[in-house]
Amino acid sequence: MRTFRLAPDNMTFGFMRLRRVSYPFSALMSIISVLVFLAWGLNFGIDFAGGTLLEVRAKSGQADLAQLRGLGDRFALGEVEVQAFGGNSDATVRIRLQPGGDAAQQAAVERVRETIANDYEFRRIEVVGPRVSGELVQSGTLGVVLSIISVLIYLWFRYEWQLAVAAVIATMHDLLLTVGFFAVTRLEFNITSIAAILTIVGLSLNETVVVLDRIREMMKKYKKLPIPQMIDLSINAVLSRTIMTSTTTTLALLALVFFGGHVIQSFSLAMMWGVIVATYSSIFICSPILIYLGVRDVTEPAAKS
Amino acid sequence: MLRFARWKVASVLAMTMVSFFLIVPSLLPADLRTAMQKAMPKWVPTQAIVLGLDLQGGAHLLLEVDSGDVLRSQVNNLRDDVRRILREENARLSGGIGIQGRTVQFRVPEGSDRGRALPKLRALANPAGASSLGVSGAPPFEINEQADGLLQIVVTDAGVNERVRRAVDQTIEVLRRRVDALGTTEPNIQRQGADRVLVQVPGLQDTNRLKELLGTTAKLEFRMVADPGANPGDVDQLDQTDQPGKLPVEKRVMVEGEDLTDAQPGFDQRTGEPIVNFRFNIRGGQRFGEATSANVGRPFAIVLDNKVISAPRILGPITGGSGQISGRFTVEQANNLSILLRAGALPAKLSIVEERTVGPGLGQDSIEAGKRAAYVAGVLVFCYMLITYGVFGVFADLALAIHIIMIFAGLVLLQATLTLPGIAGIVLTIGMAVDSNVLIYERIREESRAGRSVVLALDAGFNRAFATIIDSQSTMFVAAVILYFLGSGPVRGFAVSLGLGILTTVVTAVTMTRMMIALWYRFGRPQKLPI
Numbered sequence: 001m002r003t004f005r006l007a008p009d010n011m012t013f014g015f016m017r018l019r020r021v022s023y024p025f026s027a028l029m030s031i032i033s034v035l036v037f038l039a040w041g042l043n044f045g046i047d048f049a050g051g052t053l054l055e056v057r058a059k060s061g062q063a064d065l066a067q068l069r070g071l072g073d074r075f076a077l078g079e080v081e082v083q084a085f086g087g088n089s090d091a092t093v094r095i096r097l098q099p100g101g102d103a104a105q106q107a108a109v110e111r112v113r114e115t116i117a118n119d120y121e122f123r124r125i126e127v128v129g130p131r132v133s134g135e136l137v138q139s140g141t142l143g144v145v146l147s148i149i150s151v152l153i154y155l156w157f158r159y160e161w162q163l164a165v166a167a168v169i170a171t172m173h174d175l176l177l178t179v180g181f182f183a184v185t186r187l188e189f190n191i192t193s194i195a196a197i198l199t200i201v202g203l204s205l206n207e208t209v210v211v212l213d214r215i216r217e218m219m220k221k222y223k224k225l226p227i228p229q230m231i232d233l234s235i236n237a238v239l240s241r242t243i244m245t246s247t248t249t250t251l252a253l254l255a256l257v258f259f260g261g262h263v264i265q266s267f268s269l270a271m272m273w274g275v276i277v278a279t280y281s282s283i284f285i286c287s288p289i290l291i292y293l294g295v296r297d298v299t300e301p302a303a304k305s
Numbered sequence: 306m307l308r309f310a311r312w313k314v315a316s317v318l319a320m321t322m323v324s325f326f327l328i329v330p331s332l333l334p335a336d337l338r339t340a341m342q343k344a345m346p347k348w349v350p351t352q353a354i355v356l357g358l359d360l361q362g363g364a365h366l367l368l369e370v371d372s373g374d375v376l377r378s379q380v381n382n383l384r385d386d387v388r389r390i391l392r393e394e395n396a397r398l399s400g401g402i403g404i405q406g407r408t409v410q411f412r413v414p415e416g417s418d419r420g421r422a423l424p425k426l427r428a429l430a431n432p433a434g435a436s437s438l439g440v441s442g443a444p445p446f447e448i449n450e451q452a453d454g455l456l457q458i459v460v461t462d463a464g465v466n467e468r469v470r471r472a473v474d475q476t477i478e479v480l481r482r483r484v485d486a487l488g489t490t491e492p493n494i495q496r497q498g499a500d501r502v503l504v505q506v507p508g509l510q511d512t513n514r515l516k517e518l519l520g521t522t523a524k525l526e527f528r529m530v531a532d533p534g535a536n537p538g539d540v541d542q543l544d545q546t547d548q549p550g551k552l553p554v555e556k557r558v559m560v561e562g563e564d565l566t567d568a569q570p571g572f573d574q575r576t577g578e579p580i581v582n583f584r585f586n587i588r589g590g591q592r593f594g595e596a597t598s599a600n601v602g603r604p605f606a607i608v609l610d611n612k613v614i615s616a617p618r619i620l621g622p623i624t625g626g627s628g629q630i631s632g633r634f635t636v637e638q639a640n641n642l643s644i645l646l647r648a649g650a651l652p653a654k655l656s657i658v659e660e661r662t663v664g665p666g667l668g669q670d671s672i673e674a675g676k677r678a679a680y681v682a683g684v685l686v687f688c689y690m691l692i693t694y695g696v697f698g699v700f701a702d703l704a705l706a707i708h709i710i711m712i713f714a715g716l717v718l719l720q721a722t723l724t725l726p727g728i729a730g731i732v733l734t735i736g737m738a739v740d741s742n743v744l745i746y747e748r749i750r751e752e753s754r755a756g757r758s759v760v761l762a763l764d765a766g767f768n769r770a771f772a773t774i775i776d777s778q779s780t781m782f783v784a785a786v787i788l789y790f791l792g793s794g795p796v797r798g799f800a801v802s803l804g805l806g807i808l809t810t811v812v813t814a815v816t817m818t819r820m821m822i823a824l825w826y827r828f829g830r831p832q833k834l835p836i
Contacts, residue, residue: 101656106516124663131369146791147783147787150783150787191796195796195799202784205780205781210777213776240750245740248743249736251736252685255681255685255732256678260674260677260732261671268729271733
């Protein structure tokens with residue numbers, strides 16, 4: 001039986017040559033990510049910014065967006081963001097954090113609710129007070145920091161320093177570009193986005209480990225081969241696997257993006273971006289670093305294989 | 306490669322069977338499941354998967370006990386204790402007993418008075434029963450003696466913390482009684498952190514009513530309406546619920562809500578208006594009887610949370626130990642008030658610091674969306690594996706199906722909550738689970754292309770890929786563990802299904818496919834690999 005495959009067998013593509021393209025490209029993307037992040041910041045959702053999110057469905061089948069937007073002026077609630085979806089019958093109404101602590105949030109929700117309860121069904125109400133949002137920021141930051149630390153510890157034990165440095169740079173690259181993705185697309189950044197980021201760190205490391213493991217194996221096998229060729233050989237060897245896995249993962253995530261519903265759409269989108277970036281960086285960012293670090297200095301790999 | 310220990314085969318088969326039985330109850334309709342729970346012996350698994358509030362709809366409220374309120378009442382109690390002790394010991398005060406923040410201070414000029422009162426005051430701080438000591442064992446108060454007989458009693462941090470802890474315990478008790486009165490299934494009420502209570506009520510339609518029930522302190526007092534000539538220091542000006550303007554009410558409380566034994570909604574026999582009927586305990590009945598006998602013809606005020614509900618005139622002594630509260634209620638208000646009175650008052654004010662409510666409609670939509678995404682992802686990955694690896698793809702797909710069953714079985718076994726991000730986690734593992742198979746298959750192909758025989762290539766493929774699989778899966782597992790400990794609710798659901806997915810992959814993608822391929826080889830004895 002002839003089977004279908006995306007990467008031909010016995011490929012001998014010169015990936016390392018492409019570093020002259022991929023490095024400037026990644027540098028540019030990283031700079032854009034940082035600049036946009038600094039200039040625009042992230043579009044923090046109510047988990048981190050506090051405030052109120054209402055998801056309403058018009059009983060008439062047609063949400064009156066102007067009326068919903070007008071609620072802000074009517075009750076002096078500040079800017080009220082209204083977004084329609086689902087053929088304009090549904091809308092999310094986001095009210096900013098009200099000054100005056102937890103009681104003020106509840107009072108604002110109560111007023112809005114009373115005003116539109118006759119015309120709308122409330123499908124979701126989320127109110128996050130100022131203190132809880134502060135705590136969520138803390139635990140979210142802690143999560144990212146902890147995951148970075150555990151990645152570092154893992155790599156410290158697992159690899160020689162050159163490979164570990166390469167893996168760290170690749171992971172940081174993916175992290176940076178994911179944050180940039182949130183900043184550029186203005187996708188809402190919530191606690192689930194932190195979950196997406198931590199998963200992306202895991203995925204990115206997963207890709208990197210597969211490539212690095214093979215490089216280490218080839219390193220021992222072909223002691224005479226120049227480093228760039230040796231790395232090319234390794235990448236070509238794992239390429240079909242890398243492509244297979246990122247395709248299946250992307251297929252699953254595509255299903256989530258299109259069919260998983262609006263509640264987790266930004267989560268799925270971020271994850272998809274993460275898979276693409278992680279695959280790219282494991283080949284084009286992580287591996288070429290080894291050329292610069294002179295991986296041959298290591299004669300006897302420390303860890304078991 | 307071809308030989309497997311019997312116990313290995315048996316245990317993999319057993320795991321699969323058990324997993325299958327574990328998820329059967331979740332697939333049954335709810336009424337059938339309940340019937341099964343009754344009919345089957347205890348060891349038969351009849352638990353369904355626990356759905357998170359985001360999927361079944363419901364309310365999630367995080368409430369915070371007002372520590373300032375707790376402290377205020379603690380300091381007030383302390384002042385009352387001090388006054389009592391000084392009176393008992395006939396100690397003469399110069400000036401009054403002042404309260405400043407967490408300090409009670411007063412001046413006892415005579416040394417001999419101080420000498421008699423101090424040991425008793427110290428006993429307050431170090432009571433014989435250790436129960437009022439903090440967990441740390443630190444005393445709740447400190448007594449400082451200043452010059453000129455000035456005494457200061459300061460509530461310590463340990464004292465405040467201990468009191469807050471007890472207030473939270475009490476709050477949980479009261480809230481549980483209130484929520485139970487709503488008649489919803491399986492509400493979850495638990496302490497969170499030092500001063501918070503988490504209330505989760507699944508499947509609730511009207512969260513407004515829940516919020517009213519939870520947020521009301523429900524401190525009920527019966528007090529006399531003050532005479533016009535009363536000393537202003539003894540009178541509170543209180544708001545009224547049924548009419549504007551303030552009503553002067555005596556500070557002294559005749560009877561309190563804690564002396565109620567029962568409260569039921571009803572209707573006034575004359576006007577047909579909704580009312581709340583209540584009954585006092587013996588002490589409350591006596592006090593109420595005495596107070597009403599002494600004040601016939603005067604109005605008294607029924608005060609709830611410092612608002613006057615109504616101020617009826619006492620027509621005659623009420624000695625039967627029961628009475629009614631009218632206040633132009635709606636039927637629901639009368640219902641709520643009777644629930645609140647039965648459940649008792651909260652020890653301190655509560656505020657809602659976080660609310661997440663999902664209506665049943667959205668929950669159902671999310672389940673549907675999650676299912677659809679899972680089916681689509683499953684079919685896509687199935688087909689993709691099939692066209693890429695042929696018969697080996699079938700093995701991987703079989704393993705994938707069992708892998709999904711095992712995740713659900715794990716959720717049932719742990720009684721972990723399935724949330725919408727949890728479904729996303731499962732869908733994601735559908736994509737990632739085959740990674741292990743892909744690693745193995747690609748390795749086999751490589752070895753085979755390098756000229757090894759079928760059986761050697763198979764062997765090398767499995768063995769060499771194994772280290773990489775463990776490596777790459779453990780990195781994801783670490784991410785899942787961190788998420789579990791950090792996240793709450795939906796995010797935790799994601800962490801659980803992701804983690805479970807990673808654990809089961811190792812069983813299904815590695816061991817199970819290996820067995821299938823071994824069987825296939827033994828029966829087919831192929832000369833060429835189909836991939």
